[in-house]
Amino acid sequence: MTETPTSLTPAQLGAYFAFTEVSSLVRHSVEKQLRSAGDLSYVQFQLLARLGDAPDGRLRMTDLADGVVYSRSGLTYQAQLLEQRGLVTRMPSPDDERSTVVALSDAGRAVLAAVFPGHIATVHQLLFAALSDHDVDELARILGQAADRLRATPPRSATPRQRKNP
């Protein structure tokens, strides 16, 4: 068991700060673009995009949640909103009465198609316009490594818990 250091090298600090900054700025801009282009929040867009990628445009709630880290209750809320707008349908799974299967409707597909190019353009402009092809490759490789590691890491907290004053 290697001990975890409680300080970071300058390079690590720089990477961490840049990462958080890029992350929140990109998120912010993308959110605005999606809102104005299709009246979607980023979460809603991610849900539609995930459904668009799925084999038949349908997924169980649980599978839909995985990878979009949000809580189950939040997912229920957003699924309700999307269903009210007619972008998505929900029905109990034939296999398992407990499961709800969410399916992309034609309207949902249309909205997704309408919003997608602008989303990609925004991301390109914000994130990739400043980077060379080589840098993009490196970024994909390095972050891919980090993502693999994160996915493998159990979700339990790394530090022993401390008591707080009641």
Added chain:
Amino acid sequence: MTETPTSLTPAQLGAYFAFTEVSSLVRHSVEKQLRSAGDLSYVQFQLLARLGDAPDGRLRMTDLADGVVYSRSGLTYQAQLLEQRGLVTRMPSPDDERSTVVALSDAGRAVLAAVFPGHIATVHQLLFAALSDHDVDELARILGQAADRLRATPPRSATPRQRKNP
């Protein structure tokens, strides 16, 4: 003027997906750690950390907001919470009656010191444990470039300035 493409190369897509995934997973874990270690939200921690970095542990609200993209009203809300907990003080600026100067209190400094090592350890474990020194350098360089570009980009790009017509 180069036109922005509406599709991404596979490498760009990979980098984008990895980026969003790492971003949300790290955020999620860090949030938990801070909550259990010092009963702080990530935003609150960032605010305290920013104040800790500032020359006299004091900043105007506006300067505090820059770089932590959150809205002004959200900042007001969090500053109120931090003030109620005694981690921070607020007073009108002597220079400009409009400005509020936020200053880190001793208690705030103590909480920050108590939470910081665990925060760093968590980030190290999540993000940097999987990466070689060289990769960290590359990551810092590449994301630094992207951050520079983002900072230079005006926050309102496409919309012309608006006037109110009473």
Added chain:
DNA sequence: GTCATTTGCTTCGAGTTCGAAGCAGTAATT
């Protein structure tokens, strides 16, 4: 079979976030 446990999802309440509107102080224009 019956009971306990687990799983999948929803409901509920509390807390957090944002944008729009509002207020007061400052700067610019005349």
Added chain:
DNA sequence: AATTACTGCTTCGAACTCGAAGCAAATGAC
């Protein structure tokens, strides 16, 4: 000096998020 525009912050209402508690279906233990 007076009017106008702008800046810095707060208040307000609506929307979103989460965790805990709850419910029903499925699984496992006996």
